[in-house]
Each structure stands twice: as structure tokens, then as C-alpha cells.
Amino acid sequence: MIFNKVLRAGVQAGRRFQSTGPQAGVRAAIAASREAHGGFSFELTDQQKEFQEVARKFAREEIVPAAPSYDRSGEYPFPLIKRAWELGLMNGHIPEDCGGMGLGIFDACLITEELAFGCTGVQTAIEANSLGQMPVIIAGNDAQKKKYLGRMTEEPLMCAYCVTEPGAGSDVAGIKTRAVKKGDEYVVNGQKMWITNGGKANWYFLLARTDPDPKCPASKAFTGFIVEADTPGVQPGRKELNMGQRSSDTRGITFEDVKIPKENVLIGEGAGFKIAMGAFDKTRPPVAAGATGLAQRALEEATKYALERKTFGKFIAEHQAVSFLLAEMAMKVELARMAYQRAAWEVDQGRRNTYYASIAKAFAGDIANQCAADAVQIFGGNGFNSEYPVEKLMRDAKIYQIYEGTAQIQRLIISREHLGKFKQ
Amino acid sequence: MSARVLVGVKRVIDYAVKIRVKPDRTGVVTDGVKHSMNPFCEIAVEEAVKLKEKKLVKEVVAVSCGPQQVQETIRTALAMGADRGIHVEVSGKDYETLGPLQVSKILAALAKKEQADLIILGKQAIDDDCNQTGQMTAALLDWPQGTFASEVNIEADKLKVVREIDGGLETIKINLPAVVTADLRLNTPRYATLPNIMKAKKKKIANVKPADLGVDVSSRLEVLKVDEPPQRQAGVKVETVHDLVGKLKEAGRI
Numbered sequence: 113m114i115f116n117k118v119l120r121a122g123v124q125a126g127r128r129f130q131s132t133g134p135q136a137g138v139r140a141a142i143a144a145s146r147e148a149h150g151g152f153s154f155e156l157t158d159q160q161k162e163f164q165e166v167a168r169k170f171a172r173e174e175i176v177p178a179a180p181s182y183d184r185s186g187e188y189p190f191p192l193i194k195r196a197w198e199l200g201l202m203n204g205h206i207p208e209d210c211g212g213m214g215l216g217i218f219d220a221c222l223i224t225e226e227l228a229f230g231c232t233g234v235q236t237a238i239e240a241n242s243l244g245q246m247p248v249i250i251a252g253n254d255a256q257k258k259k260y261l262g263r264m265t266e267e268p269l270m271c272a273y274c275v276t277e278p279g280a281g282s283d284v285a286g287i288k289t290r291a292v293k294k295g296d297e298y299v300v301n302g303q304k305m306w307i308t309n310g311g312k313a314n315w316y317f318l319l320a321r322t323d324p325d326p327k328c329p330a331s332k333a334f335t336g337f338i339v340e341a342d343t344p345g346v347q348p349g350r351k352e353l354n355m356g357q358r359s360s361d362t363r364g365i366t367f368e369d370v371k372i373p374k375e376n377v378l379i380g381e382g383a384g385f386k387i388a389m390g391a392f393d394k395t396r397p398p399v400a401a402g403a404t405g406l407a408q409r410a411l412e413e414a415t416k417y418a419l420e421r422k423t424f425g426k427f428i429a430e431h432q433a434v435s436f437l438l439a440e441m442a443m444k445v446e447l448a449r450m451a452y453q454r455a456a457w458e459v460d461q462g463r464r465n466t467y468y469a470s471i472a473k474a475f476a477g478d479i480a481n482q483c484a485a486d487a488v489q490i491f492g493g494n495g496f497n498s499e500y501p502v503e504k505l506m507r508d509a510k511i512y513q514i515y516e517g518t519a520q521i522q523r524l525i526i527s528r529e530h531l532g533k534f535k536q
Numbered sequence: 537m538s539a540r541v542l543v544g545v546k547r548v549i550d551y552a553v554k555i556r557v558k559p560d561r562t563g564v565v566t567d568g569v570k571h572s573m574n575p576f577c578e579i580a581v582e583e584a585v586k587l588k589e590k591k592l593v594k595e596v597v598a599v600s601c602g603p604q605q606v607q608e609t610i611r612t613a614l615a616m617g618a619d620r621g622i623h624v625e626v627s628g629k630d631y632e633t634l635g636p637l638q639v640s641k642i643l644a645a646l647a648k649k650e651q652a653d654l655i656i657l658g659k660q661a662i663d664d665d666c667n668q669t670g671q672m673t674a675a676l677l678d679w680p681q682g683t684f685a686s687e688v689n690i691e692a693d694k695l696k697v698v699r700e701i702d703g704g705l706e707t708i709k710i711n712l713p714a715v716v717t718a719d720l721r722l723n724t725p726r727y728a729t730l731p732n733i734m735k736a737k738k739k740k741i742a743n744v745k746p747a748d749l750g751v752d753v754s755s756r757l758e759v760l761k762v763d764e765p766p767q768r769q770a771g772v773k774v775e776t777v778h779d780l781v782g783k784l785k786e787a788g789r790i
Binding site: 158159162163166169170198199200201204213223 | 608611612615727728729730731732733734737
């Protein structure tokens with residue numbers, strides 16, 4: 113009886129989890145309810161709130177004003193990235209013994225959502241660092257971690273995750289880049305494509321095929337390498353001109369007889385596929401968080417506009433057609449946020465979160481596109497115009513249904529996980 | 537230099553929040569409303585931390601008076617670079633009536649207890665706009681004051697302060713120990729970086745009660761009522777200057 117009342121009080125107060133915090137009596141109820149069912153709570157810790165504050169302030173004061181010109185010029189937002197690095201908003205996952213803060217995925221997601229609110233192009237450039245680092249964090253030996261993660265905390269360097277090829281995106285097992293062992297080195301030849309930070313990275317995580325036998329299973333045929341970007345034979349292509357997130361640097365990279373020392377193999381020959389896939393469980397929640405940040409921006413811009421613009425004698429927000437659009441955008445943003453938070457929390461608890469991570473990424477990518485399009489709709493003619501901020505959101509949102517696992521691949525994963533539970 | 541700086545930080549309603557008067561007209565709504573450090577206090581903390589970075593002072597101590605929640609404000613100061621904090625516990629009715637006179641008594645007592653050489657405060661708080669605490673603190677301690685500071689320099693054992701005054705800028709030289717109040721253009725407060733926020737958790741915040749400092753926080757002021765500013769009335773359009781003069785005479789304005 114009392115248990116239920118305490119639970120309900122806890123959940124009700126918890127609904128305002130991003131506010132200044134509930135009153136003392138309710139706080140006790142939350143603490144009690146947390147005790148009662150082992151930790152599930154919507155409350156952020158003081159430290160998480162402070163981190164979120166810093167990220168929010170930086171995004172709104174420094175990224176938002178600069179984003180439109182970076183979008184127009186396509187210039188790499190290095191000044192913003194350097195600032196983010198100085199504030200500690202980047203490279204959060206790097207373990208403390210390598211000079212990092214060893215943040216969990218949840219904390220990283222909170223920061224990512226705030227930065228994405230500012231500009232997802234800037235945020236993707238920053239996020240690509242996490243993606244490139246993740247294989248080293250989960251599979252690197254001490255020497256590799258100290259060398260390649262350590263340098264990221266000493267100066268604002270970028271890294272990249274090199275897996276996709278012109279002929280193989282979703283079908284990772286279909287990649288053709290070859291790595292042949294010659295003495296103490298591997299010689300790599302192949303073509304990678306759509307590599308974020310391709311032209312700016314100091315080093316890459318590279319996935320290449322080491323077993324030429326086509327019958328060899330994916331779980332044994334590929335190897336993960338760390339490649340220094342200045343290795344002879346590494347040739348980044350031109351910066352690709354994309355629909356959105358235009359300040360992010362995306363390129364093709366050609367590997368021509370690139371020699372990689374065997375010390376740069378992660379775990380060992382044949383372990384690459386599992387490492388590459390394992391990284392996704394930790395990087396999909398932040399990507400979902402980024403999409404949520406974009407959707408939140410769409411919602412806020414549309415709401416502000418709807419409270420200023422008048423038609424037929426009243427603010428457009430007072431017309432139900434518009435207020436219902438805003439309501440649905442709000443529903444989607446709140447749910448996407450909860451989805452990525454659950455996925456991030458699961459992996460931080462040490463559990464396999466593939467199911468939740470895919471749900472979060474699929475949902476957030478879809479709603480980001482819907483919310484951006486709805487925001488343009490609410491702005492009407494102005495929304496279509498580049499003087500207003502929402503058309504950029506629509507262009508930026510599309511990639512969230514494509515990279516880090518397409519919307520279709522996510523559905524494959526979710527159905528497989530879901531059916532797998534039933535078959536047990 | 538072995539100087540110790542005391543910086544006062546006040547927890548106020550965030551500047552971006554739309555203020556609402558409580559229905560009983562005894563004050564403004566604070567429950568569930570976003571609070572943050574007073575912007576002028578941020579500038580004061582920044583100045584103190586800058587002095588420490590220039591090695592002109594050795595320790596920066598952040599002080600705040602109020603209930604449990606002011607510890608968040610002290611933590612922000614610690615994350616910006618203050619070395620330790622002092623939380624002077626004042627809550628309930630006492631907190632509602634806490635004003636510059638009481639706070640300046642507390643700061644004066646702390647300055648003596650901590651053997652501070654310099655007190656830096658924001659020039660005023662954005663909730664009450666009193667602009668009194670710095671001046672009262674200096675008077676209670678019989679210390680010189682450099683208020684509305686837009687530049688502060690330590691030269692030998694004196695303080696050179698450039699003050700923003702109505703006529704322009706005034707430069708004064710005052711002896712240490714002294715009280716300085718920060719004006720807008722003194723500096724641009726730094727962000728608390730994430731690593732500093734984490735480090736701040738290890739810094740100490742001491743708890744003190746006003747009674748321990750021998751300070752009586754009872755107020756001699758009573759707030760009778762709080763109202764919103766009067767709604768702006770619509771103007772009246774007139775056709776000619778003659779009409780305008782007539783209307784102004786009617787309204788008793790000329």
C-alpha cells in the first residue's frame with residue numbers, strides 16, 4: 113500500500129526530471145522509491161545536470177549563431193570543435209588512465225543532445241571521434257589505448273571510423289578492402305567511402321578483410337586496425353558535398369599499399385567484425401540523442417514562431433491544426449529522449465543493449481525527420497527559405513535514417529532480437 | 537602573495553525566467569523555477585580566479601548564504617576555480633527576509649575569521665537590485681572599497697581599481713585589505729569545464745550558522761506587498777499640436 117503510494121509519488125515527481133528538482137518531501141519519496149525497486153528513476157544526478165548546463169550554454173551561445181555560416185560555406189567548424197574540446201565536452205568516453213573522464217554512455221548522450229540542438233553538423237564531427245575511439249576503448253590493449261586515446265586528450269585531434277565502402281554499407285561482411293600479412297606488417301589495399309572526419313583525422317579505425325577465403329565466416333574473416341592518417345598510401349578524397357550536416361567532413365579514402373605494423377591490430381587477426389559491431393551498441397544511443405536534439409530544436413523554433421505569427425486574427429499556435437502539430441512533435445521528442453536514455457542506461461549497467469539501442473536509433477531518426485518537416489510546415493513559406501533556421505534542420509535530419517545503421521537495418525535488428533526472445 | 541580572497545555568490549532566479557508574482561502578493565514565485573548564480577557574482581568569481589592564476593592571490597573561498605540549494609551555486613564557483621566553499625545556513629523565514637545588512641554582517645565576520653585580504657562581490661543582485669552589500673561590508677570592516685569595478689590590478693600592496701561612474705571612468709588606488717564589487721565589463725566569466733565540474737566535487741564546502749559568527753539575521757524591514765509593474769495603457773492619438781497641448785494641460789502634465 114505505502115510502497116505503491118511512494119512509487120507513484122516518485123514517478124509523478126520524476127516527470128519533471130530536468131527541472132530544478134522537487135521539494136524535500138517528494139525528494140524523500142523518490143529516494144525511497146529508488147530503494148524500493150533498485151534504481152529506476154528519471155532523476156539526473158547533480159553532476160549530470162551541471163554537465164548538461166555547460167553543454168546547453170555552449171550550444172546555444174556559441175554553436176547556434178555560427179551554424180548557418182558553416183552550413184553555407186561547408187567549412188570545417190574547427191574553432192567550435194576546439195572550444196568543445198577545451199570545455200571537456202568531447203572524448204568523454206576515454207578512460208581516466210588515458211587522460212579522459214571515463215564518462216558513461218548516458219552522460220555522453222546528455223551532452224550530445226545539447227550540442228546537436230545547436231548544429232548536428234558540428235555535433236557529428238565531434239561524435240565521429242567517439243565512433244572512431246570506441247573500438248580502441250573496448251578492444252585496445254594498454255599500449256594502444258595509451259598511445260591513441262592519450263593523444264586525443266592532449267590536443268584537439270580528430271579520428272575516424274573507416275568501415276563503409278563504395279560497394280558495401282549495410283553489408284559490412286561484404287567489404288573488400290584487403291589486408292595481407294607480410295612479415296611484421298599488414299599491407300592494405302582498398303577503398304572506403306562516406307568516412308566522417310576522413311580529411312581531418314589523425315588516425316583511423318580500419319576494418320579490412322584478412323582471410324581471402326570467401327567461405328570463411330564474417331566472425332573470423334576481418335581484422336580491426338589502427339592506422340595513422342599520415343601513413344604513406346593513405347589518400348583521402350575530396351570533401352563530399354552533402355544535403356545536410358554540411359560542415360561535417362565526409363570523404364572517400366583510398367588505401368594503396370598502406371603498411372600497418374602488427375602492433376596496431378586490435379585483439380588479433382579475425383577479431384575485427386565483432387569489434388566493429390560491438391562499438392555500435394555504445395555509439396547508437398548518442399546518435400539517437402543527436403537526432404533527438406535536432407527534433408527538440410525543430411520543436412522549439414516552431415513553437416516560438418507559432419506564438420509570434422498571426423493569421424485569421426490570432427496566433428497560429430491558437431489554431432488547432434498548428435497546436436496539434438506541435439503536440440505530436442512534443443510527443444515524439446519526449447519518447448525519443450526516453451528511448452535513448454533507456455538504451456544508454458542499459459549499456460552503462462553492463463548489459464547488452466542492442467535491442468534498446470536499435471529502437472532508440474530507429475525511432476529518433478524517423479521522428480527527427482518528421483519534426484523537422486513539421487517545423488518547416490509551421491513556418492509556412494518562411495520555412496522553405498534559408499533565412500529561417502528550419503529548412504537546415506530538414507536537410508540535416510535525413511542522414512539520421514541512414515548512417516550508423518539504416519532505418520531498415522535497425523528494423524532487421526529489432527525484429528531479430530524481438531523474435532529471438534520469443535523463440536527461447 | 538599569501539592573500540586569501542572571499543567571493544560572495546548569490547543564488548537568484550535565472551535571468552532568462554519570466555518572473556511571476558505570487559497570488560498572495562507577498563513575493564515572487566520561486567518553487568520549481570530555474571535558479572542560477574547571480575551574473576555579477578559570476579564576474580566576481582572569474583576575477584578572483586584570474587588573480588589566482590596570475591599568482592597574485594593564493595586561495596579563493598566562495599561564500600553563499602541560504603538554504604541547502606545554495607550549495608549548487610557554491611559548486612558552480614568551485615567548478616570555475618574557487619578552492620573551497622563556505623555555506624552559511626539560513627533558511628525559512630530568515631531566508632525570506634535576508635538582505636544586504638545581514639549578509640554584510642556575515643561577510644564581515646567571515647572575513648575576520650578567515651583572515652581574508654580581499655572581498656570581491658557582484659555589484660548587485662538581479663533579484664533585489666540593492667547594490668548595498670559591498671558597501672556595507674566595507675563599512676563594517678572599516679576597509680576601503682572599490683565599487684562598480686571594470687578593472688582591478690594589484691600593485692605592490694595596493695589595489696588599483698577603475699570604476700564605472702556616471703561621468704565615465706574613475707581610477708582609484710586603495711589599500712588592502714579592501715572590498716571590490718564587480719561591474720559588467722570587468723571580465724567575461726569562464727564556462728565551468730566538465731573536468732573542473734568533476735574536480736569540484738572533491739573540494740570542501742564548510743557549513744556555518746550565522747549564530748556561530750555572532751550575527752543576528754533578523755530583519756528590520758517588512759515587505760508589505762509585491763505587485764507587478766502597472767500594465768502599459770494604450771496611448772491616445774490627437775489630430776493637432778493644439779489638441780496635444782490641450783490634453784496635456786487636462787492631465788495636469790503642464
